[in-house]
Amino acid sequence: MELSLNIELARKLEGDLLAGNKELMQVWNEIDHKSELKVLELENISAVYGGPDCPINEAVGLGMYGPVQEEIIEAIEEFYRSNNHDTEIRVCPLAHESLVELTRKRGYVLSGFSYRWILTLESWTSPLMVPDSRTRLAMPQDEDNWSKAVASGFADQDNMSETTDLTLEHAFFRMKSSIPFIAEEKGKVAAGGVLALSDDVASLFATSTLPSYRGRGLQTGLLDSRLRYAKDRGARIATIETDPGSGSQRNVERVGFQLADVTAELVKHY
Template identity: 35%
Template sequence: MNTQLLERLAHAEAAAHTRYGRTGAAARFGPLVAVHAGPDLPVNTAWHDGTRRPTPEELAAFEAFSVQHAQSATVHLLSAFTTLLPLLRDRGYELDYVLHAYIHDLANLPAQPLTQTREEGADAWAALAAQGFGPGAEAIMSVVAHAPGTRRFVADVDGTPAATAAFSLTSAVAAFHGTATLPPFRGRGVQSALLAHRLHRAAQAGATLASVFVTPGTGSERNVERAGFRLAGMRLTLSRRE
């Protein structure tokens, strides 16, 4: 595990997290960057920025922010910073889930994809992405689509929209997200094409590193491995139990 690399990734993710506060609120509590984007949204969390341990007072202030906005106190941290776990556990935090963190050096790019890929407006992209993710995804996809700095892409198959993907660029790190394939087009390689397309676009935009978080053991993980991403660590998500 490359601690310096994960520190860079944590810093970029925490800085980018504030984009989701556009529709609600964002606040910093020492090394924690917290967001409330709207009721019951999965981005209503805090990111640890990879610098230092939060103090008990900073954690208490973050927890008060969470209570104020009627959301659980939820923290993302990367696996280089597991020394924070005893502190969080003492305050009642428990592990919710783990994602694998992958990175790609943009000095080495795959071949340009042949699939027709284009950029899309926020509203149209959000509607397509929600179709890929399924019922109930409309609100969060709208927040993601309209977040400042989001680059939104759609892959077409035979002239029909087939899949969505996005990235945002912070501190020369391109964070890939918003990946969804509409049901009729699954298993046809469109997500692999969108990964390659975004790697080229991110490099053109000045990124030197791309990152993506995926659920372990899924088709998405196999796709990012085939696209040349390498495993850098894990993202741990913990929530405070009342």
């Protein structure tokens, strides 16, 4: 059954992201680390800053409940300026049209796109005959190896330096809503990913595979295992994001996801 993105579903997905950002902040700031995760919270909007190289530095939720006021944009810009960072805004295509005009007026430029995918779990059947035996739920004692594997995969290298900051990965693992999964091959932790359940929505994220283990079906196995788990627990909809044209895109299409929208990423340089 095909599922199309409408404003109600888009608001729900953005709301889940906002709640996740808040939870991530709480966990991040409980971990011993070198920089504090900061979150500016406004009504149905949040802006995250976790250091100059943090991959989740962005404002989300703008324009989902009506026109965007210029003072809101100004507050977000001041938040990032005070942290010596460019302002980055994630724009849902169903956001109010005023956001386009305001960002154009204030000098924002397009920096990239991401694809958001959705899947109707109620009618979904796995393309795999049986679950991939290399995947399983991660246990508390897996946290260090899981964090290293996920970070290494995103950095596109098999071995991370011992001094690499893994705060984000540890925070993803420890979030109250997180259900981390792990993939092993011949006793080696080769890939990992997270599932989060919120009401009837299953969000899949932080999926990463070590470069030397790619092409062996581990990411597909992790996708399949998390979808089976979510469906068994009553989730009706699954969602995930990928970079356009990536290997991850091909994997999510392979297990049945449909493209819901193309999210624009805007940046204002200082």
